[in-house]
Amino acid sequence: MTITEKILARHANRDHVSPGDLIEVNVDMALANDITAPLAIKVFEEIGARRVFDHHKIALIPDHFVPNKDIESAEQAKAMREFSTQHQIEHYYEVGRSGIEHVLLPEKGLVIPGDLVIGADSHTCTYGALGAFSSGVGSTDLGVIMATGKTWLKVPPTIRLEYEGSLLPWVGGKDLILFTLGTLGVDGANYRSLEFSGPVIGRLSMDQRFTMANMAVEAGAKNGIIAPDETTMAYVAQRSSRSPFVCTSDPGADYERVIKIQVDKIEPQVAFPHSPANVRALSQVGNITVDEVFIGSCTNGRLEDLRQAATVLRSRKVAKGTRLIVIPGSQLIYSQAIKEGIVQTLMDAGAVIGPPSCGPCLGGHLGVLAGGERAVSTSNRNFLGRMGHPKSEVYLANPAIAAASAVLGRIAGPEEL
Amino acid sequence: MKLQGKVWKFGDSVDTDLIIPARFLNVSDKDELAKSCFVDLRSDFISTINPGDIIVAGENFGCGSSREHAPLAIKSAGIGGIIAESFARIFYRNAFNIGLPILESKEASAGIEEGNRVSLNLATGEIVNLDTGEQFFAKPVPDFMREIVEAGGLVAYVKKKGLTEKAI
Numbered sequence: 001m002t003i004t005e006k007i008l009a010r011h012a013n014r015d016h017v018s019p020g021d022l023i024e025v026n027v028d029m030a031l032a033n034d035i036t037a038p039l040a041i042k043v044f045e046e047i048g049a050r051r052v053f054d055h056h057k058i059a060l061i062p063d064h065f066v067p068n069k070d071i072e073s074a075e076q077a078k079a080m081r082e083f084s085t086q087h088q089i090e091h092y093y094e095v096g097r098s099g100i101e102h103v104l105l106p107e108k109g110l111v112i113p114g115d116l117v118i119g120a121d122s123h124t125c126t127y128g129a130l131g132a133f134s135s136g137v138g139s140t141d142l143g144v145i146m147a148t149g150k151t152w153l154k155v156p157p158t159i160r161l162e163y164e165g166s167l168l169p170w171v172g173g174k175d176l177i178l179f180t181l182g183t184l185g186v187d188g189a190n191y192r193s194l195e196f197s198g199p200v201i202g203r204l205s206m207d208q209r210f211t212m213a214n215m216a217v218e219a220g221a222k223n224g225i226i227a228p229d230e231t232t233m234a235y236v237a238q239r240s241s242r243s244p245f246v247c248t249s250d251p252g253a254d255y256e257r258v259i260k261i262q263v264d265k266i267e268p269q270v271a272f273p274h275s276p277a278n279v280r281a282l283s284q285v286g287n288i289t290v291d292e293v294f295i296g297s298c299t300n301g302r303l304e305d306l307r308q309a310a311t312v313l314r315s316r317k318v319a320k321g322t323r324l325i326v327i328p329g330s331q332l333i334y335s336q337a338i339k340e341g342i343v344q345t346l347m348d349a350g351a352v353i354g355p356p357s358c359g360p361c362l363g364g365h366l367g368v369l370a371g372g373e374r375a376v377s378t379s380n381r382n383f384l385g386r387m388g389h390p391k392s393e394v395y396l397a398n399p400a401i402a403a404a405s406a407v408l409g410r411i412a413g414p415e416e417l
Numbered sequence: 418m419k420l421q422g423k424v425w426k427f428g429d430s431v432d433t434d435l436i437i438p439a440r441f442l443n444v445s446d447k448d449e450l451a452k453s454c455f456v457d458l459r460s461d462f463i464s465t466i467n468p469g470d471i472i473v474a475g476e477n478f479g480c481g482s483s484r485e486h487a488p489l490a491i492k493s494a495g496i497g498g499i500i501a502e503s504f505a506r507i508f509y510r511n512a513f514n515i516g517l518p519i520l521e522s523k524e525a526s527a528g529i530e531e532g533n534r535v536s537l538n539l540a541t542g543e544i545v546n547l548d549t550g551e552q553f554f555a556k557p558v559p560d561f562m563r564e565i566v567e568a569g570g571l572v573a574y575v576k577k578k579g580l581t582e583k584a585i
Contacts, residue, residue, distance in 0.1 A: 038445045039485055046572045065443055072443035122483040122507060138485035138511035140571050186430050187477035191506050220480060220505055275430070362439035362482070383434040383481060390457035 002158045002249040003227050004193040007133040010245060011116045019157040019256070027057070029110060030145045031119030033101055034062040034073070036138075037080040040120055043143025052087045053149030059091035059110060060084050061101040064358045069365040099330025099356040102126040102214065102298035106206075107330055112236050113228040114245025118145055123298050123380065125216045129209035130236065131228030131246065136217060156222045157256035158193040159184075160249075163200035165264040170414055173208030174300060174378070174398035176200070177215045178269035180261065182279035190220030192256065195249065200263050201226055206235045207304035214299045215380050218276040268413055270376075271396035274384040282401065285411050292375040293324045293406040294387075295399050296354070297361045300378035301329030303336055305399040310342040312403035312414045318350035319409030325367040327354040351406075363387045369394075376405045418539040418567050420497045420518060421547075422469040425462075426531035429475035433487040433508065436479070442486055450486050451493035468495040471537070473529045475501065479508025485515060492517045498537060500544060500555070502526040513562055516570030520544065520555035528553060539563050 001009065005017050012023040032040050037060050044052075052058055060080050065073035084092035091110060098104060102123050105111050113131035117124060120142035127134035137151070145151050161180060181188075194216045201209070209226050216224025226232075227248040236244060267281040295301075295309050306328060318324045326346050328334035334356055337343045343353055360367030361379040369375055369388030375395070377387065382394035395411060404414045441453035455462040472491070478501035479487060488511050491499070498518035512519045518539055525544045529535055534547040540563060542555040568574035 035439075035442045035484065035486075039489075042445065043572055047575055064439075070443060076443060076445065120483060120485075122481065124483075136483040136507055138483055138488075138507060138514060140485060140514035141510065144571070144575075186480060187503065187505065190477065190503065220477065222506055362434070364439050364442075368440070381432075381434070381481060383432045385438050385457040386434050388440075 002193070002195060002253045002255070003131065003247055004133055004158055004195070004223060004225055005155060006247045007114055007116060007245070008153065008155055010114070017155045019155050021155040022152060023155060024150055024152050025116055027118050027145050027149055027151060028115040029057055029059060029117045030142060031059045031061070031101060031105070031117065031121065031124060032142050033064050033121055034066060034077045034080055035064045036120035036142065038076045039139035040143040040146060041079060041083045043140050044146050047144065047147060049147035052089070052146050055088045056090045057149065058089050058146055059101070059105060060089050061093055061098060061104060062095060063098065063100045064362065065364050066095050066357055067355060097331060099333065100298045100301060100358055103301055103329030103333065106130060106210065107239070107332055109236065109239025112240050112242055112244040113232060114247060118142065118151055122217045123214050125221065125224050126210055126214040126298060128213035128216065128223050128225035129206065131226060131232055133223055133225065135223045156191055156193040158195050159189055160195045160197060160255045160258045162198040162258065162260045163196070163263055164198050164260065165200065165262050167200065167263055168267060170268050170400045171266055172398055173204055173211035175266060175269045176263065177212040178271055178276070178279045178396065179266050181215065181218050181277040183259070184219040184277070186218065186275055186277045187220040189216065192221055194219065194221045194224040196224060196226045202229060205304060206231060207302040210302065211299050215276065218380060268398060268401050270401065270411060271382055273382055273393040273395070276381060276396060282413050288395065288411045289374065289409055290322055290376050290405055290411060291373040292367060292369060293322060293402050294360055294367055294375060294377040294379065295402050296327030296329065296359050297379035298329065299380040300399050301327060301333070303333050305378065306333065306337050306342050308399045309403040310345040312400050312417070313349040313407065314345050316349055316407045316417065318406045322406055322409045324349070324351040324406040325354060325360065326351045327359040327366065328356050330356050360387050376402050376411055378402050418518065419536065420469065420471065421534070421536040422471040422497045423467065424471050424473050424529055424531055424533045424535055425466065427472060427474040430477040430480050431474055432481035433479055433484050434481055436487040437484065437490045442484060447489050447493040450490040454490040454494040463494055466495055469497040470495065471535055472496055472499040473526060474499065475526055476503045478504050480505035483507045485511045488512045488515050488517045500525050500529070500537065513565050514571040516566050516568065516573065518566050522553050522555040525553035525555065539566065
């Protein structure tokens with residue numbers, strides 16, 4: 001069996017599962033945010049549920065429209081807060097102690113290898129970086145899970161991606177996943193599991209791995225997963241006292257496809273509007289001026305991302321006519337970035353630092369684009385209108401490219417500085 | 418369940434940000450959500466459709482965000498059902514959960530144009546282009562899933578079947 005099949009079998013109390021099997025699984029952690037929780041709570045109440053299945057195994061994280069941007073979003077956050085109080089939800093984190101859900105849960109040790117996590121957010125697949133099975137659903141499914149602790153799933157076939165070779169400077173997890181999306185297309189992994197493997201993955205830090213697993217859904221995948229290794233275990237040991245279920249794919253595991261990716265010549269990648277799979281190598285980008293640069297999100301709002309941005313921006317200034325918005329992924333990351341001097345470096349360069357949240361990634365607040373404006377973003381989606389006006393454009397890239405683009409006012413890499 | 422309506426045609430990979438942009442997700446009320454359905458793509462969508470109209474689209478319909486607000490907005494706007502070459506995973510599950518009839522057929526997606534009148538039969542998967550007489554068959558859906566849609570969604574289905582006591 002593959003690692004995904006092993007985790008699913010364990011949570012279905014079965015010895016074996018195969019792709020296509022419909023199984024009922026126990027959920028270790030159910031997750032929702034301030035946009036999806038209100039609908040899930042409504043479902044929970046409509047089906048007549050009175051108690052949550054386990055108040056230690058539900059995480060309700062206000063992150064999309066907080067600190068609240070208007071009365072309506074405040075009402076939604078309030079509904080989630082009141083539900084959390086009423087049902088004594090252990091993992092509800094208020095603004096000031098919180099962060100982006102997919103940054104916060106790993107950071108707090110709430111997901112460990114072998115877990116099964118279901119979240120009412122498509123980027124729930126991020127936790128695959130920890131060797132967990134995690135997948136996004138809608139609010140109705142989550143409302144029922146909050147009541148029962150169970151859901152049904154179809155066991156997905158797995159596409160195994162093997163990355164080999166050595167990475168070029170300024171190339172990391174973001175570039176590998178963008179390159180992979182360019183290869184697979186936006187539905188190339190629809191209903192499938194994506195297993196990231198090979199020596200290159202083994203050398204990536206956890207922050208880089210989170211970036212890769214996070215964007216598995218941009219190829220339509222049900223989950224993305226990386227087998228736990230020493231890097232994973234060191235990360236988890238500092239954060240959780242639970243015993244992980246550590247497993248890897250069997251040598252003879254059945255894969256739908258195995259794709260080998262030689263990374264030696266992969267340059268930093270940029271996804272052009274309006275699809276994350278519409279990628280070009282940095283050298284093929286041409287002269288594209290930018291009005292806004294956003295560094296943050298559940299894809300690239302972690303400490304290593306901010307460090308990389310600071311390395312590029314040290315003693316440099318954001319170009320006139322360009323604005324740089326940096327949003328640390330969690331309160332802890334923000335605090336560490338202050339201690340390390342990263343925040344000062346970014347501010348000296350002319351960046352504005354926003355409160356930990358999803359920010360402008362989904363066009364909600366804190367950096368929405370006007371008509372005709374262009375942004376480089378370290379986030380995961382550049383759909384039409386994603387960050388604001390339908391006539392705005394979003395280009396996706398890694399934090400170093402984003403930082404260099406802010407300095408030059410056009411899409412560029414640090415090597416041009 | 419049989420449906421009949423006028424067709425609105427969409428392309429490939431219509432994402433949920435296009436169906437309802439995130440800036441309108443500060444509410445949960447389905448009628449409020451309906452007002453913003455496809456607002457960035459076709460600003461007059463809501464004012465021009467009639468109840469029961471059908472969306473016909475290409476592949477990967479509903480990709481991107483997991484927002485259940487997307488199928489809810491489409492359903493509340495009055496759309497009777499969607500035929501697509503294929504659906505993205507989360508949207509597919511959400512559509513059944515909220516009781517929005519959807520069918521997958523590559524041939525129907527290719528053989529139906531905007532403005533055509535079509536009929537669909539959920540039980541048999543039969544789709545007919547009433548303007549050309551052309552007939553298509555969608556990928557069959559198991560009875561229990563059809564029953565979820567016919568009940569109006571998972572919540573209504575669970576209540577109807579009296580499953581609540583057992584499940585909780």
